[in-house]
Amino acid sequence: MATATPIASPASSVRLTIAGVTGLPLKAVPESERGRAISTVVAAFADDPVERWIYPTSAEYETHFPEFVAAFAGEAVRRETVWRLGEFSAVAFWLPPDSEPDGDAIVGVLRASVPAAKHEALFSMLEQMDNAHPTSAHWYLPWLGVAPDRQGKGFGGELLRRCLEIVDADRLPAFLETPNPRTIPFYERHGFRAIGVAQAGSCPPVTSMLRTAR
Numbered sequence: 001m002a003t004a005t006p007i008a009s010p011a012s013s014v015r016l017t018i019a020g021v022t023g024l025p026l027k028a029v030p031e032s033e034r035g036r037a038i039s040t041v042v043a044a045f046a047d048d049p050v051e052r053w054i055y056p057t058s059a060e061y062e063t064h065f066p067e068f069v070a071a072f073a074g075e076a077v078r079r080e081t082v083w084r085l086g087e088f089s090a091v092a093f094w095l096p097p098d099s100e101p102d103g104d105a106i107v108g109v110l111r112a113s114v115p116a117a118k119h120e121a122l123f124s125m126l127e128q129m130d131n132a133h134p135t136s137a138h139w140y141l142p143w144l145g146v147a148p149d150r151q152g153k154g155f156g157g158e159l160l161r162r163c164l165e166i167v168d169a170d171r172l173p174a175f176l177e178t179p180n181p182r183t184i185p186f187y188e189r190h191g192f193r194a195i196g197v198a199q200a201g202s203c204p205p206v207t208s209m210l211r212t213a214r
Helices: 010-022 031-044 049-054 058-078 103-113 116-132 155-169 181-189
Strands: 026-028 082-085 090-095 139-146 174-178 193-200 203-211
Touching: 010 155, 026 155, 031 058, 031 082, 031 090, 031 139, 049 058, 049 116, 049 203, 058 082, 058 090, 058 103, 058 139, 082 155, 090 155, 103 116, 116 193, 116 203, 139 155, 155 181, 174 181, 181 203
Parallel strands: 139 174
Antiparallel strands: 026 082, 082 090, 090 139, 174 203, 193 203
């Protein structure tokens, strides 16, 4: 006779999910899968306050935000420092210490895709963000995204933990900006602290965060 399987409580379900996530391998994303990695980020940021201020309609967002993601993190793809868990359940684009975002590409995308009325605030934000970047060697995380159906299940935290092991092997700081205040406690749990806030015009704020070298 078969025995009934007990119904798991919500807490035990979360523990089981996280246990499964920790067993997933960390994989580098090759150039051939760049589009899939960008798609995960685009899906993850669909409700983000800053990104939707930049691209308020679904058509604008779906057309232009992938170009913005690619411009900010193209060097990460070339350097093979984009990592994923699962079948693109969570993706992190990292720029290693001797690389940086393509500023000309970023400005080009924004000038071409964002109405001129927003340019003053938008480029003021970018300037403030650039000024907040550490001037010494560091790892930079421009994008970390979790697919919507995987959010709240431990994928983001596990991916960040694994990536920070790579960062810590270099004994260097890690730096990021978050455009969503709800994510600040998440990053604080992984050792980041807020070091500044960019704010201009009607654009929502962006918080710069630094994790000191381990």
